Amino acid sequence: MRITDKALVLHATRYGDRKYILTLYTENHGLMTVSAIAGKQGAKVRTSSLLPMTFIEAELDTRQNRDIQTLSESRVFLAPELSGSIHKLAIAQFLNEVFYKSLREQGPHPEIFQLLLQVITLLEGSEKMYMDVHLYALSELAKLLGFGPQNDRVHGGPYFDCREGCFGNLALPFPLGLDAADSLLFSEFLESEFIDYQLDNVKRRRLLAIFLAYYQLHVPGFGELKSLEVLRTLLS
Numbered sequence: 001m002r003i004t005d006k007a008l009v010l011h012a013t014r015y016g017d018r019k020y021i022l023t024l025y026t027e028n029h030g031l032m033t034v035s036a037i038a039g040k041q042g043a044k045v046r047t048s049s050l051l052p053m054t055f056i057e058a059e060l061d062t063r064q065n066r067d068i069q070t071l072s073e074s075r076v077f078l079a080p081e082l083s084g085s086i087h088k089l090a091i092a093q094f095l096n097e098v099f100y101k102s103l104r105e106q107g108p109h110p111e112i113f114q115l116l117l118q119v120i121t122l123l124e125g126s127e128k129m130y131m132d133v134h135l136y137a138l139s140e141l142a143k144l145l146g147f148g149p150q151n152d153r154v155h156g157g158p159y160f161d162c163r164e165g166c167f168g169n170l171a172l173p174f175p176l177g178l179d180a181a182d183s184l185l186f187s188e189f190l191e192s193e194f195i196d197y198q199l200d201n202v203k204r205r206r207l208l209a210i211f212l213a214y215y216q217l218h219v220p221g222f223g224e225l226k227s228l229e230v231l232r233t234l235l236s
Contacts, residue, residue, distance in 0.1 A: 145218075165218075
């Protein structure tokens with residue numbers, strides 16, 4: 001069956017001169033693994049459309065009971081230009097790795113695709129507010145994946161329990177839980193409007209550590225991120 005869908009390229013592995021295996025997150029069909037034969041000018045699938053973090057309109061030939069589908073045609077509709085900002089590039093590489101490790105087979109979820117598109121559009125288009133877009137993405141993606149942290153500090157207690165995703169009266173050692181100061185910082189961030197919340201680098205680094213610990217507890221196999229050290233260095 002031939003289908004058309006929008007997709008974000010999460011990962012690309014090259015075989016030989018022109019053949020690729022891609023991991024796509026599509027708007028209406030969820031996560032897909034596809035093969036593609038790419039060329040340059042005039043080709044139905046161009047090499048430039050297969051770069052990670054590129055959004056494409058994809059023509060796909062699909063068959064039931066086949067693990068790898070075929071990308072027969074692609075057109076780029078958003079290829080973020082981030083090379084002029086080392087900070088934006090580092091955030092984009094970090095987000096790409098988070099998305100690749102977090103998004104698993106779970107069927108169509110258009111809201112997740114729209115979040116990915118919103119996040120990359122914010123990162124590319126903003127001149128001032130992009131420095132915290134990765135924290136916003138981590139918070140919103142957790143909600144859509146079903147383990148969003150509950151900001152119930154007022155009624156639940158002063159300590160955030162990373163295992164349960166809510167506040168309580170039991171102080172657990174990090175990364176299982178947060179102390180009173182980190183719990184307050186986390187609660188204030190969850191309560192804030194992203195566009196109005198101003199962070200310094202100390203708070204950014206701490207919130208990043210909290211979110212990553214939280215993801216490692218809730219996403220099987222999440223592990224360590226290769227892109228993290230570069231991002232931490234830029235936030236130091």
